[in-house]
Amino acid sequence: MSPPETPPRSPHPNPKSSPSKSSVDSICSAVAAKLAENNLSAAAAIVHQALDGSALTNTTRFQLFERSIVDFLRRGDVMRAAMLYSRMTREGYIPSIALRIQMHIVKLAELSVTEDQIFELLSEAFGNPTFDEAGLRDILRTIVEGLNASTDLVRRIVDRFLHTRGSGYKLSGGTVTFLLHVHRKAGDNQGVECWSTYASPSPRPSPPAPEDAPLDPVAYPYATLLDDLTATQPSFSVYKWALDHTQAKHTKPDLPFFNALLAHEVSRRKYDVVFAIYRLLMEKRSKAVVPQAQTFAPVFRAIHRLSCSHRYRRMHGIRVPENMPSSRSVYRDMLTCHIEATNGNPRKPSPALDRTVLHRALRTFMARHDYAAAYTVVRAFWYFPSAVGLPSMATYRIVYASILGRVRTQYPQIAARLQAGLDADSVWTYRFLGMRDLPPEVQGRIALDLSMVHRVMRVGTDPRLSVKFVPAPDYTQPQTEEERLRTLLGDLSFLGEREIDAHEFHARGMPAPLELTGVKPVPEKQTYSVLPLERVLRRAIAAELPSTCGPLVKPVSAAIVEAKNEMVVEWQSYAT
Structure with missing residues (x-):
């Protein structure tokens, strides 16, 4: 069974919320055993078979992609690494910046670029604040084990990384141990002496994460919408996962977030998701927050697309989901939100109704040849002049x-x-x-x-x-x-x-x-x-x-x- 398509997500899952890694560890152990036997085809088959199954969660799939691609890169098997990398991006995962740089370095190596060119590429990558020491170690392993880079290049790369992190930054003990191993293996005694005397910072326990205060259900009525969406259909859990692992700080599942998500899912033709989110947005609205014109516009757009002929839908693989609301009910919802936002005085303007979304509704009804509904929409120019004005050429x-x-x-x-x-x-x-x-x-x-x-x-x-x-x-x-x-x-x-x-x-x-x-x-x-x-x-x-x-x-x-x-x-x- 093919894995469900997922939206783009953060490349760095939160380990505190990640499930057990035992499944990924066992798969990677089996892959490592085949790689040790130089049986690259069998190793790749193990990875793809695991990805084709349904036992992995979104987090463990991400981890398996990253670890297996790196393993194939270290073995010099660029073709199989590239195939897995392509599948990873097709499924909507965003590879970590370290993995992206490694793939780019390998491609450059195939063009016989110099070590100076690789150094310049990494110098630019270190400017990204998400590039951490784990990424540094992964890249160093790739250029040392896969490209046989010199210890001089390793030293220059580490020096540039430290320079971008400021004068007070110290490498962790794990990174120093790795550098010692690299220099010992290369016979670079001067490098071994340098890193054996390097003083790493003493590890300090991480302070306990403060518990987030529960959000006001009136001011943030959509704080639990993704949980409810997941409860209605488990396949929607990817949206909860994406929010939990976003890198943006202080991201709240508020109305603008869901408006953007609706527009994104319409562009991806995920109409069942659009209508499921829309239903919950209406159900969970509060006196302080109601859906806006930017909420209804993508819903009308989705219904308009689904109003095309049966022949067109069949040719383009478009299916009408069972949870599609009627266009008339969506228009009624829009007016309801407009009236609620104006405290029962709909002649005043509100964020729920404007001429743009009214045109979107009118276009939808005209496409469906629902002329009585279109007539009702046109009458809105009489009833709500402050919100929609007068008819224009459009x-x-x-x-x-x-x-x-x-x-x-x-x-x-x-x-x-x-x-x-x-x-x-x-x-x-x-x-x-x-x-x-x-x-x-x-x-x-x-x-x-x-x-x-x-x-x-x-x-x-x-x-x-x-x-x-x-x-x-x-x-x-x-x-x-x-x-x-x-x-x-x-x-x-x-x-x-x-x-x-x-x-x-x-x-x-x-x-x-x-x-x-x-x-x-x-x-x-x-x-x-x-x-x-x-x-x-x-x-x-x-x-x-x-x-x-x-x-x-x-x-x-x-x-x-x-x-x-x-x-x-x-x-x-x-x-x-």
Whole structure:
């Protein structure tokens, strides 16, 4: 069984929290026995077999990787060491700086670099505060046993290490004993005399670690979230392990930590982890700390990714986890946190709601063709103006680009059904555009150009709800030879010079079609009306209804009310 994928972690586990090393010791003893027999293949097989099993914890896997790679390096078996090193990094472990330097030195040795070049490399590495004496000993063993380095290079390396640690630093007894062994083996009597008289500091007992005071559950409601996450599913224990062994001091499992973890796991497509963390963030929130917009944005992003077609998910190996919440419930959670953060006065701004996360939610609902939910999101511009402001060009592009994209995707289906003499009324685009009102000979000649953009945008100018055909001006005729050539090259800038009146849209607080498509620039902070977005979304809802449903107002309103009941919280009860 392949080991579970793990996130990047600290290269130096805390020995106090590490499990027993007996399993690693026994494996390394078996490896050492095979290496002594010069049976390198069998030694590597022992390591890989242990890593393929499930008996090792995260800490012991890290230790086995480090020790076995160093053993193969000392034997001069760079190939097998490199294979283990590659597997270690693939599984998400970050090798210690000493091991990274050793691998780099071996690669340099294969290029026949000089001892001076190796010395310069190590001089730079000693500037890293995490480089300790254990790393120094490992590197010295590698260059002495694997590269047959001279004792002069060893002396220079040790002197430079001491220089970077300050004048009062003393090497430990273990390091001095190792240096004595190296110089005796090399026959360097002067070096032996030097290190035999070196005064190491007397070992002092480590002071007992102060017990951390328990964190205030109101100020730090997420202090035990990783423990709870591990309890729900043991495979999540890697996240608790990663936090326990982080090198950053005073790291608390607070909300910013989990926001970053959510975004990281979305990028790795670990959606089950994303939703598990999100559920606990909502359950364990307190009056002082509630999830923020940066919490909900990656959750909506994950749901949006999982909204793609079944064929796309199958091709890319994307599975919808069983614990995925509905997009409507996530939106309701976001409003709940916004209301809690504002003490029941949602017209005030709060960290839980802003225009960016509202756009993320709107994009998710549009991708799922949940137009009633999208309508409810758009209504937030009425209810929470201090938090989200007014619709921007980005808001309009999210809504209209999604609708026009669906029209463009389904339009070939309409043409195929019409050509085969079949009824196209089952296709959403056919009903949305009101193509039933057109003669059959005209239905197949509607162009997918800027006229279509104009037609769909015109829906936002009409307060009446209907699915009747909307006429639009011709943006392409007549064309000069130069304009036809520029059209073929994808240059539509000449359309900005055509005298198609934009007043129809500007008078209703909308961008004009040429502005929506980027042909004509608009001021960066330009805002627009909410009403046109509501109108086009109401028509999108109506197009989902069968043609036999009769008057549209009542069923469309019912769909909107249903979405509102699922997504919007009554905030009067939250007022303090």
